[in-house]
Amino acid sequence: MPRQRKPKLAVWKFASCDGCQLSLLDCEDELLTIAGQVDIAYFLEASRAVVKGPYDLSLVEGSITTPHDAERIQQVRRASRFLVTIGACATAGGIQALRNFQDVQEFLALVYAKPAYIRTLAHSTPIAQHVRVDFELHGCPINKRQLLEVISAFLHGRKPHIPPHSVCMECKRRGTVCVMVAHGTPCLGPVTHAGCGAICPAYQRGCYGCFGPKETPNTASLSAWWRHLGIPPSRIVRAFRGFNAYAEAFRQESEVHAKQND
Amino acid sequence: MPSKTIKVDYLARVEGEGALYVRIKDRTVTDVKLKIFEPPRFFEALLRGRQFTEAPDITARICGICPVAYQMSTVHAMEQACGITVDGPLRALRRLLYCGEWIESHTLHVYMLHAPDFLGYDSAIHMAKDHPEIVQRGLQLKKAGNEILTLLGGREVHPINVRVGGFYRVPSKRELAPLAERLKWAREAALATVQWVAGFSFPDFTRDYEFVALRHPDEYPFNEGRLVSNKGLDIAVSAYDEHFVEEQVPYSNALHSRRKGGGAYFAGPLARYNLNYDKLSPLAQEAARQAGLGPVCQNPFHSIIVRSVEILYACDEALRLIEAYEMPDAPAVAVTPRSATGYGCTEAPRGLLYHRYRLDAQGQILDAKIVPPTSQNQKTIEEDLYAFIPHYLDLPQPALTWRCEQAIRNYDPCISCATHFLRLTLERE
Numbered sequence: 294m295p296r297q298r299k300p301k302l303a304v305w306k307f308a309s310c311d312g313c314q315l316s317l318l319d320c321e322d323e324l325l326t327i328a329g330q331v332d333i334a335y336f337l338e339a340s341r342a343v344v345k346g347p348y349d350l351s352l353v354e355g356s357i358t359t360p361h362d363a364e365r366i367q368q369v370r371r372a373s374r375f376l377v378t379i380g381a382c383a384t385a386g387g388i389q390a391l392r393n394f395q396d397v398q399e400f401l402a403l404v405y406a407k408p409a410y411i412r413t414l415a416h417s418t419p420i421a422q423h424v425r426v427d428f429e430l431h432g433c434p435i436n437k438r439q440l441l442e443v444i445s446a447f448l449h450g451r452k453p454h455i456p457p458h459s460v461c462m463e464c465k466r467r468g469t470v471c472v473m474v475a476h477g478t479p480c481l482g483p484v485t486h487a488g489c490g491a492i493c494p495a496y497q498r499g500c501y502g503c504f505g506p507k508e509t510p511n512t513a514s515l516s517a518w519w520r521h522l523g524i525p526p527s528r529i530v531r532a533f534r535g536f537n538a539y540a541e542a543f544r545q546e547s548e549v550h551a552k553q554n555d
Numbered sequence: 556m557p558s559k560t561i562k563v564d565y566l567a568r569v570e571g572e573g574a575l576y577v578r579i580k581d582r583t584v585t586d587v588k589l590k591i592f593e594p595p596r597f598f599e600a601l602l603r604g605r606q607f608t609e610a611p612d613i614t615a616r617i618c619g620i621c622p623v624a625y626q627m628s629t630v631h632a633m634e635q636a637c638g639i640t641v642d643g644p645l646r647a648l649r650r651l652l653y654c655g656e657w658i659e660s661h662t663l664h665v666y667m668l669h670a671p672d673f674l675g676y677d678s679a680i681h682m683a684k685d686h687p688e689i690v691q692r693g694l695q696l697k698k699a700g701n702e703i704l705t706l707l708g709g710r711e712v713h714p715i716n717v718r719v720g721g722f723y724r725v726p727s728k729r730e731l732a733p734l735a736e737r738l739k740w741a742r743e744a745a746l747a748t749v750q751w752v753a754g755f756s757f758p759d760f761t762r763d764y765e766f767v768a769l770r771h772p773d774e775y776p777f778n779e780g781r782l783v784s785n786k787g788l789d790i791a792v793s794a795y796d797e798h799f800v801e802e803q804v805p806y807s808n809a810l811h812s813r814r815k816g817g818g819a820y821f822a823g824p825l826a827r828y829n830l831n832y833d834k835l836s837p838l839a840q841e842a843a844r845q846a847g848l849g850p851v852c853q854n855p856f857h858s859i860i861v862r863s864v865e866i867l868y869a870c871d872e873a874l875r876l877i878e879a880y881e882m883p884d885a886p887a888v889a890v891t892p893r894s895a896t897g898y899g900c901t902e903a904p905r906g907l908l909y910h911r912y913r914l915d916a917q918g919q920i921l922d923a924k925i926v927p928p929t930s931q932n933q934k935t936i937e938e939d940l941y942a943f944i945p946h947y948l949d950l951p952q953p954a955l956t957w958r959c960e961q962a963i964r965n966y967d968p969c970i971s972c973a974t975h976f977l978r979l980t981l982e983r984e
Contacts, residue, residue, distance in 0.1 A: 308594040311570050311969075312619020312712040318663065319711050321698040325690065328680045338570060339667060340678030341960070358594045388616050389596040400600035413595060434619060434712040492709040496716045497886075498723040501612060503713070531605065536616065 300349035300448055303335035305369050307355025307362050308389055308417060312434040313380035314338055314354050320437050327441075331448065346372035350447050352440075353426075356382040356389060356417045363414070363423060370424035375447050378420045379440065381433035381536045385505050388433075390417040390539035417539070428453060431486045433503040433536040439488055457508035459483055460500050463491035472499055479519050481532060484510035484542070505537035512546035525555035570620050570969040575959060576806075577940065582948055587940045589933055589963070591809040602923040607633045607892055607914050608719055614910070614925065615713045618969060620663070623656040623704070624903030626717040627778055628910040628925075633719045635793075636897025636914050637890045644883040645721040646778075647876050648707060652714070653777040653901070654873040655703025658741065659711070660904035661824075661862045661869075662700060664967045665748060666693030669859050672961040673755040689751065692744050696866070699741035703873060706734055721887030728880055735877045738870050745867035746842055752859045753846035758958070761853040762942055764935070765814065766826035769902055775834040775868060776827060778901045783830055784820065793898040795909050801926060812931040819934035822906030823966060824861045825852060836875075839868040855939060855965040862967070892918030903928050905967050932966045939965070 304314050318324065318339060327333075334344035351373035357363050370376055378384045386393065392400050393416045401413065420426055430443055430453075439455055446453035456462070460482035464471065472478040472494045480499035482491065486507045493500045506512070516529050533547035572593045578586035598617055602610060611629045615622035627649060634641060641649070666689075667679040676682040683690035701711040706726060708714020716722050767788065769780035782798075783789045790798055801810040814820055832840070832850040843864045852861060894916040900909045906928030913922040943962050947955050 306572065308596055310616050310619040310622075312616075312622070315619045315663075315712060318667065319697075319701060321694040321701070324694060325680070325683055325687070328683070333678075333680060340680060342677035342681065358596070361592075362594060387596075388598075388601065388613060391601040392597060397597075400597040401595075403597070403600040403603070417596075433616065434710075437711075489710070493715050493723075496709050496722075496724040498715065498718075501715075528606075531609065535612075 299330065299332040301334040301344060301346075302331045302444070303346070303348040303351045303369075303373065304338070305335070305351060305353045305355075306337070307353070307366065307383070307420075308358040309355030309380065309382045309387065311338065311354070313383075313432075314352070316379075316435050316437040316440055317352075320441060323441060327444070331444075347374065348372055349374045350444065351376045353378045353383050353420050354380055356386045356419060357423055358389060358414050358417045359412055360414065361412070366420060366423050375427045376420075376424065377428045377430060377443055377447065378426050379430045380435050381431065381503065381505060382417075383420045384429040384431055384540075385537040386417040386419050386539035388536050388538070391534060392417055393539055394534065419539070430455065431504045432488050436488050436490070456487055458487050459507045459510075460485045460487055460489070460491050460494075460504070463487050463489070464494050467491050467495060469494045472497065473518070473522075477522050479522055479524050479528075479532070481515070484512050484515050501535055502532065502543065503536045505540045506542035510542050512542055513549070516546060516550065526550040526553040527555050570618070573807075573968070575940075575963065577944065577959065579944070579948070582945065584941050584944045587937045587944075588806050589937050591807040591933075593808055595808050599923045599925055602912075602920050605920050607636070607912065607918040607920060610912070610920065610923075611717050611719065612713075612715075617925070617927070619712050620660050620969060621656060621903045621905065622713050623652055623708070623717070624901060624908050626714070627653060627901040628899040628903075628908045629912075630717060630719050630899070631778060631901060632897040632899030632910045632912050633914075634890065634897070635899065636895040636912060637719075637892055638895070639720070639888060639890055641721055641888055644725070644881055645887070647880060648722065648725060649717075650777050651703060651873055651876045651880075652707045652717070654869040654876070655700045655707065657869040657904050658700025658745075658866055658873075659697050659704060660700075661866045662693055662697040662748075664904075664964075665752065665859055665862050665866070666690065666697070668967070669961075669964050670752065670755075672957065672964060673752075673859070692747065696741055696744045696748065699737050699744075699870070702734060702737055706730065718887055720890040721885075723886060725883060725886045727882050731877045731880060735874060738874050738877070742838075742867065742870040742874065745863065745870050746838075749842045749846050749860065749863040749867055752863050755859070757854060757856045758943075758946075759854070760856060760939075760943055760946070762939065764853065765817070765820040766829045767820045767822050767907065767931075768826040768830045769900065769907070770830055771834070773834075775831050775836075775872070776902050782900065782907070785829060788814075792900040792909070795898065795900065795926075796911070796924075799909075799926070799931075801930065807933070809933060810926075810930050811934050812926060813934055819938055820931065821855075821935050822928050822931045823858070824865050824904075824906075825855060825858050826906065827902060828852060828861045828864065835864070835868050836871045838871050839864050842867050855962070858965045858967075892916065905929060905932070905969055907931060927969070929966070929968045932968065936963055936966055936968065
């Protein structure tokens with residue numbers, strides 16, 4: 294049998310903190326094995342060597358926040374067989390999507406003395422709002438085990454095994470006592486996508502939703518439970534307006550409570 | 556010299572997106588611009604209206620490589636505003652967490668970002684083909700740092716366990732024991748790292764720098780101290796704004812810092828080392844001496860050695876902290892907000908990280924200011940290139956470009972922090 298060429302992997306960055314692509318370099322035990330299996334063709338954080346596209350698998354980190362990036366993501370899509378977004382910025386617009394609820398010009402003036410020098414869009418938007426996305430990996434940051442699963446699934450032409458259920462399932466599996474039931478600690482776990490391994494409740498704090506909405510989240514019911522715990526609407530708004538503020542389910546829920554007074 | 560324009564797309568192996576533009580006329584460098592395209596994310600603006608307790612989780616997202624630094628500067632500023640101090644085992648645990656980040660971040664830079672410059676490889680992955688044991692050692696050393704972050708912080712990137720007042724959950728002494736075993740190996744690996752990088756060849760280059768770092772009476776600085784320099788600066792962190800200013804330049808999305816009434820300054824491992832050599836552990840001092848360093852090091856290319864000495868120190872210090880640790884009664888001290896301004900400055904792996912917050916009586920953030928290390932070093936990086944390039948004008952273009960990139964990486968610039976991607980343009984006239 295003739296030896297097949299190694300699949301080409303590319304890692305792209307848009308507006309982000311680098312944490313999700315760092316997760317690949319944080320696979321300390323697996324990194325050299327991955328490099329043996331795939332051709333790391335474009336990964337600027339790790340290598341100055343650039344291999345021309347097209348690429349078999351593109352991992353995209355970050356959200357679209359500038360006119361230039363809105364163009365660049367089209368080029369990335371054209372050069373990629375599969376395109377997978379990694380992290381909350383790429384899948385939901387990230388923390389920087391908080392601007393979407395306000396006036397970006399005001400934001401600009403708060404940070405920069407000469408706002409005219411800065412080119413930015415009014416909204417921070419997820420990649421899927423611009424191009425077709427083959428798979429979205431959630432998390433702020435992503436979980437590196439899940440990243441390895443996604444890479445190997447795409448390289449073998451199968452569907453990644455990334456369960457879309459809630460953080461609650463991971464808490465139960467981990468044997469963590471429910472912080473909301475037992476301690477009255479407000480927790481976003483019931484509406485949040487699994488994947489982190491339910492870390493926060495294991496450290497005795499409520500989930501703050503960094504993996505974004507689970508499949509079919511009942512955010513209204515959770516908010517009602519928070520109200521039972523005496524949490525004012527302003528705090529519910531802030532809870533949903535975190536790292537996945539612009540994810541549809543979280544955005545809608547925050548808007549419901551933004552209309553209410555404490 | 557014939558008129559010449561050279562473009563090299565993309566300086567890689569830095570954290571973030573930027574470009575370098577260099578113009579050379581009659582063997583003189585006439586323009587150097589470190590351009591940072593990283594799209595701005597407006598953290599200072601989006602912090603307004605949030606609760607002071609939310610800030611450590613939010614500011615962590617400025618940088619995936621040094622989230623602990625952001626969390627630490629944030630909690631110190633908030634605690635100062637609220638008039639409390641955190642000491643004893645909680646303070647020690649913060650220091651231990653910071654050791655984890657220094658080990659992880661410095662090792663990433665030494666092995667994966669900077670060493671390939673010295674040895675002529677495009678990346679650590681290419682380097683691994685010829686030096687598999689060395690790259691494996693680097694990866695495992697990095698992992699040791701990440702294990703501290705995972706145990707104490709919950710995960711490597713954006714730890715979840717840091718809060719204003721302390722932690723959500725603190726480990727028992729027994730939980731820390733396996734970490735100590737791992738760190739004993741890491742300390743040996745760090746010593747081997749210092750010896751390895753000390754054998755590289757270094758350009759003979761120095762300038763008259765103003766080094767600025769924290770200095771603490773009892774310890775090598777992580778979280779606390781006064782801001783000092785080799786040129787007479789000695790101020791409390793709360794006086795930062797009186798002595799430093801940030802300016803906007805048209806070609807960069809990151810602000811440039813300089814000393815008020817003065818110029819560029821140098822933050823990071825070299826500054827810390829030069830101002831705090833006496834506070835390093837005996838083992839780290841001895842390793843530095845063996846590597847040929849004196850108590851003062853003025854060559855920015857030696858930063859890779861100093862960074863390795865700091866990895867060694869962080870392993871040594873982490874072991875000391877684990878040894879002395881006694882589990883506190885509570886994971887955090889209670890914090891009541893008040894209307895006040897708080898200042899925090901800690902030593903991120905790349906240097907000083909200054910935060911200032913103004914709070915109202917309910918703990919709502921009214922105003923935030925964050926000055927990352929890369930903003931502070933940008934001007935010094937540009938000035939280094941002005942001075943450095945003329946010595947290498949006769950090098951062929953690819954070699955000169957390589958040298959420029961190497962000189963920039965001396966500072967381990969984190970462009971994600973500063974506002975990523977370095978595209979290098981060299982114009983020769």
